[in-house]
Amino acid sequence: MTTPYSMEELVSLCKRRGFIFPASEIYGGINGFWDYGPLGTELKNNLRDAWWHDMVHCPPMGPDGEPLSIVGIDSSIIQNPKVWEASGHVGGFNDPMVDCRESKSRYRADHLLCLGVKGDTSGQIYAYIENDDDSLASAQKKLEKYVKRTLSSEEIDTCALTELSVEELAITVGPDTKTVGTLTEPRQFSLMFDTTVGATGGEENKAYLRPETAQGIFLNFMNVVDTMRVKVPFGIAQIGKAFRNEVTPRNFIFRSREFEQMELEWFCHEDEAQQWYAFWCDYRKKWWQQMGLTTGNLQMRQHDSDELAHYAKEGCGTFDIEYKFPFTDPGYGELEGVAHRGNYDLSRHTEFSGKKINYFDQQKNERYTPHVIEPSAGLSRGTLALLCEAYTPDDRPSKVFMKFNPRIAPIKAAIFPLVNKNGMPEIATKLHEEMRKQHVVQYDAKQSIGKRYARMDEAGTPYCFVIDGDTLEDNTITVRDRDTATQERINIDQAVAFLNDKLNQ
């Protein structure tokens, strides 16, 4: 089944109803950046708060039935630049790229290898893609055609494309072309944002905006162990902005250059890591379902070994929780990655800083560097998934409504006087003032009741309380349900309890 609506419709509603706007729009916008409007901010904050509550304040029970121990931190976006050398990001996020002018293809330079005849510096060189048998066969075929004979493996010289000189690159044939010299020189694509610390500037003061929040947690591992009386296994959580100079920002807020992450680093003994990995994969999928992603648009996917990140190679892999967005349909896009990072990060920081970063288990009398299971979720992407999931075309007057889970809906309820006279506004205003002490609610007395319902449908408000003529007689009001557009009548004194009850379901 394909998505019954287009991304343009959703983007249009987000703009129209104040969820998301293009950043610096009056200046023509800026590629890869978006602003959250009033409703989008509420929505995102609700998702963020739900995560913090469910992961830090009230985490799930562990496999042994005991509550998990998780604490939160909020680390600086800018850290000592050595952090990113130790983490591998300075190396790993600086991929040299090569473009082919003829085939319009782009390759990672360090993923290209080259074939040539041994000892022959005047002939042609043929590039092929690493670990791609077809590409290798094609390159060898082209080389043999060029020298007009079959070559034995002893006669063929292989080297990395990055080792070629400018002259050699000029006589190189790209993987997907037959002419020489179509490949550009390898260019660095730095995925990390540079900035300068200090007013005087200068290269020696260069620093980076963090490309992930995780490192701030590893940096503070010993601080937390020394101050919080935590025992392994335990977790440290953090929510915050991260920055990446994506080559191609695309698909609304899905791949933006400034985004928010919700990351947990779960520290455990190596022997238990596999068990915790399975535990977190399972729990995190359930969590997303609880947030309202329940229609089968979620899937779990184990990474292939060749797509593992540099930090995950030591461990046992990465599981992606993916969502079927309208722009990925029928494919899926990553919402959260649950990675087994091994003890890569703590070990690297031990090595680069020279500081002791480990844990001593008094019971076992064992000192070790904990392994890490990392459920790393995208708050921005999660917000987008909630928007995509909620968007529900319908034949009602608004033609569409946002079917948010009440727990994460930006506005929980609206209070209307049926008509703006006869004492109804006074009662409605009083109810509104009572309700807003506990929940985000809106009062609206303007225009017809139908328009007010329609507005709330597009904002995704799950309940509308209406004070009508009967209220004056018997103290009852109607509650209109967003999803069914049906009403029930309750006593006005029970309205707050009614809403509390619905939001806690």
Place this chain on the structure above:
RNA sequence: GCGGGUGUAGCUCAAUUGGUAGAGCGUCAGCCUUCCAAGCUGAAUGUCGACGGUUCGAACCCGUUCACCCGCUCCA
């Protein structure tokens, strides 16, 4: 980064072969209204994405640029 497309009011879109911008919806005000964008009256809103050029005159033609969408590419 490449190829294609789009850019006019908050949103969706018009504007005859170049003659200094309109509609619907929404928004706002008033009246009316006892339950689903109802009705009546009125109002506000655009440097036609930006810059430059051609022209007596450009939303329209040309160039550059920016943003968004689609397809490649990339994706910790």
